[in-house]
Amino acid sequence: MQKFTTFTGLAAPLDRANVDTDQILPKQFLTRVERSGWGQFAFYNWRHRPDGSPDPGFVLNQARYRGASILLARENFGCGSSREHAPWALLDFGFRVVIAPSFAVIFRNNCFQNGLLPIELEPQMQDEWFRRVQAKEGYVIQVNLRDQVLTGIDGFACQFGIDPFRKRCLLEGLDDIGLTLQDEAAIQTHEQTHRQPWQAAVAGVTK
Amino acid sequence: MPTLLDKIWQSHLVRQSPGQPDLLFADRHLLHEVTSPQAFEGLRVKGRGVRRPDLSYAVVDHVVPTSGRELPWADQVAWTQLQALRANCREHGIMLLDISDPRQGVIHVCMPELGLTLPGNTVFCGDSHTTTHGAFGALAFGIGTSEVEHVLATQTLPQAKPRTLAVRLEGQLPPGVSAKDLILYVIGQLGVAGGTGHVIEYLGSAVRELSMEGRLTLCNMAVECGARGGLVAPDETTFAFLRGRPFAPQGADFEQAMAHWRTLYSDEGARYDRQVSLDISGLQPQVTWGTHPGQVMEIAGRVPTPDSFRDPDAVKAAQRALDYMGLKPGQSLGDAAVDVVFIGSCTNGRLEDLQAAAALLKGRRVAPGVRVLVVPGSGQVKAQAEALGLAEVFMAAGCEWREPGCSMCLGMNPDTLSPGQRSASTSNRNFEDRQGRGGRTHLCSPATAAAAALAGRFVDPRQYM
Ligand code: SF4
Numbered sequence: 111m112q113k114f115t116t117f118t119g120l121a122a123p124l125d126r127a128n129v130d131t132d133q134i135l136p137k138q139f140l141t142r143v144e145r146s147g148w149g150q151f152a153f154y155n156w157r158h159r160p161d162g163s164p165d166p167g168f169v170l171n172q173a174r175y176r177g178a179s180i181l182l183a184r185e186n187f188g189c190g191s192s193r194e195h196a197p198w199a200l201l202d203f204g205f206r207v208v209i210a211p212s213f214a215v216i217f218r219n220n221c222f223q224n225g226l227l228p229i230e231l232e233p234q235m236q237d238e239w240f241r242r243v244q245a246k247e248g249y250v251i252q253v254n255l256r257d258q259v260l261t262g263i264d265g266f267a268c269q270f271g272i273d274p275f276r277k278r279c280l281l282e283g284l285d286d287i288g289l290t291l292q293d294e295a296a297i298q299t300h301e302q303t304h305r306q307p308w309q310a311a312v313a314g315v316t317k
Numbered sequence: 318m319p320t321l322l323d324k325i326w327q328s329h330l331v332r333q334s335p336g337q338p339d340l341l342f343a344d345r346h347l348l349h350e351v352t353s354p355q356a357f358e359g360l361r362v363k364g365r366g367v368r369r370p371d372l373s374y375a376v377v378d379h380v381v382p383t384s385g386r387e388l389p390w391a392d393q394v395a396w397t398q399l400q401a402l403r404a405n406c407r408e409h410g411i412m413l414l415d416i417s418d419p420r421q422g423v424i425h426v427c428m429p430e431l432g433l434t435l436p437g438n439t440v441f442c443g444d445s446h447t448t449t450h451g452a453f454g455a456l457a458f459g460i461g462t463s464e465v466e467h468v469l470a471t472q473t474l475p476q477a478k479p480r481t482l483a484v485r486l487e488g489q490l491p492p493g494v495s496a497k498d499l500i501l502y503v504i505g506q507l508g509v510a511g512g513t514g515h516v517i518e519y520l521g522s523a524v525r526e527l528s529m530e531g532r533l534t535l536c537n538m539a540v541e542c543g544a545r546g547g548l549v550a551p552d553e554t555t556f557a558f559l560r561g562r563p564f565a566p567q568g569a570d571f572e573q574a575m576a577h578w579r580t581l582y583s584d585e586g587a588r589y590d591r592q593v594s595l596d597i598s599g600l601q602p603q604v605t606w607g608t609h610p611g612q613v614m615e616i617a618g619r620v621p622t623p624d625s626f627r628d629p630d631a632v633k634a635a636q637r638a639l640d641y642m643g644l645k646p647g648q649s650l651g652d653a654a655v656d657v658v659f660i661g662s663c664t665n666g667r668l669e670d671l672q673a674a675a676a677l678l679k680g681r682r683v684a685p686g687v688r689v690l691v692v693p694g695s696g697q698v699k700a701q702a703e704a705l706g707l708a709e710v711f712m713a714a715g716c717e718w719r720e721p722g723c724s725m726c727l728g729m730n731p732d733t734l735s736p737g738q739r740s741a742s743t744s745n746r747n748f749e750d751r752q753g754r755g756g757r758t759h760l761c762s763p764a765t766a767a768a769a770a771l772a773g774r775f776v777d778p779r780q781y782m
Contacts, residue, residue, distance in 0.1 A: 186543065194355070297340075
């Protein structure tokens with residue numbers, strides 16, 4: 111996984127609550143079997159009109175947000191389908207950070223797995239960032255993960271919370287699977303001590 | 318006093334260390350074609366194998382066509398995805414219910430009916446509706462593709478323990494009102510993020526009286542209020558359902574298993590992080606009016622005015638939803654013409670659901686111009702429905718009787734809505750574009766969907782009963 115320490119980028123405001131993963135990465139693209147190249151489909155149905163032309167009304171199509179890498183979002187961001195294609199699409203589109211008052215749990219897990227940092231802020235604080243980003247063109251935010259601080263281009267700053275384990279994984283770029291494989295002995299012990307007699311019979315008919 | 322969640326959690330704990338999420342053992346790992354290819358690819362890149370292929374079970378369901386299975390499919394990319402699943406299962410020795418397998422179906426329909434999900438199990442699957450399996454008193458989580466890879470490689474999953482939310486449903490469901498109405502009502506009450514971070518344990522007399530099918534519907538949609546999982550403690554209904562299923566324990570093993578399963582409940586005095594009690598005795602059939610499952614109303618009610626919501630975000634969301642849905646504040650849904658009716662999905666694609674719909678359609682004809690797709694949740698459901706004469710009822714009424722799969726629940730196969738088309742759907746998500754770009758989805762029960770098919774608009778299904 112890509113390490114994450116500090117990051118500075120242009121912020122874009124997506125002012126909608128309950129943005130679901132179907133909107134972030136519409137299902138018509140889900141049939142690809144690759145892990146890369148998903149950015150072109152991010153928010154596809156919002157970025158494009160039904161005839162395929164760009165929809166100038168959508169915030170990410172506005173010139174002032176071109177190249178944005180920090181997404182400001184609203185409540186319950188990433189709800190719906192568990193598809194990890196949604197964070198893949200956001201990352202490949204150029205986002206490294208999503209800031210919202212709350213996230214759907216599976217989506218948040220998926221972000222951490224891919225080095226996309228989901229930051230949760232109090233709703234009032236999030237309102238403040240929205241105001242600032244919307245008021246000033248070219249509003250850049252610096253994200254300092256080690257100190258857990260967001261700093262705006264105008265000097266406005268706030269702290270954010272993060273699970274210490276997640277933080278460590280991001281800072282060190284740790285691979286979850288690699289970590290768990292170090293527990294091989296514990297896994298084996300569990301398998302041996304928790305084998306129920308009736309479960310053996312289940313395994314017997316699986317082939 | 319432990320809750321049911323505590324008991325299952327404790328018995329699956331592989332490792333617990335401070336500052337790290339707990340490591341849970343996976344009893345069942347379910348796989349399908351959409352969220353698994355990149356996980357297998359990840360294993361390959363790292364030179365890792367599948368630790369317990371004997372505890373991994375795969376099925377193809379999301380992209381399969383539901384009208385005829387002629388090969389190859391028109392959609393080349395979907396076809397590639399099927400080929401990838403086949404190759405991965407073959408390579409790692411994983412059981413696959415392929416399209417020609419009579420047991421094939423939507424993953425959350427066909428796996429439980431095979432007896433694969435047992436009380437007290439942990440069940441992980443790269444699909445958010447994995448919550449369905451909680452109906453057996455199993456701890457079942459939807460996971461992302463990186464986590465799928467993690468389970469494949471280690472048969473474990475690192476997880477922070479969720480909080481608990483007890484949802485107590487007391488009273489008796491009125492006739493003609495089903496588990497689907499119940500869960501839509503619950504989501505409306507809790508809100509679409511009302512269960513976030515929690516596992517919901519459903520308790521109370523209304524839950525005890527539900528069939529296994531009804532409980533599956535209830536747990537299926539736990540995720541629609543953000544919950545990590547749903548749980549119903551196993552009881553005689555659960556045991557009767559499991560007895561004799563091909564993958565459930567057999568004979569003396571079953572008796573022994575049952576003795577253990579009887580210990581799986583939340584102890585008297587167990588503490589939950591939150592509790593909600595609802596009396597559902599007067600519950601009316603429910604239907605969604607907006608673009609998330611929490612935007613729901615009684616079928617005879619009126620579409621709300623956005624200003625009636627207190628929270629400014631909810632006002633904005635309601636405005637946007639009404640706009641998208643082509644509805645006016647205060648209007649009755651009886652005025653909105655339905656173009657398509659979809660009966661199926663992992664929410665309502667089981668035999669009981671088809672029976673409920675067929676009971677209304679029997680001897681009647683679908684309203685002119687309404688397209689009705691009936692998609693059984695699995696090959697077994699299809700066979701049973703055909704044996705019971707339900708398929709004939711549907712076809713005589715003018716419905717399409719199709720092959721099992723996810724179908725119009727998410728429209729990844731050719732079953733989709735056209736822009737502006739309105740559907741009455743027994744599935745679980747009414748998000749924008751979910752059933753096809755610009756499609757307008759109203760979620761409801763199988764009976765309400767059947768009534769919409771007959772009337773060509775939303776009416777109280779009880780008038781046909
Ligand atoms: S039926 Fe719908 S919700 Fe269920 S697994 Fe298929 S796509 Fe997902």
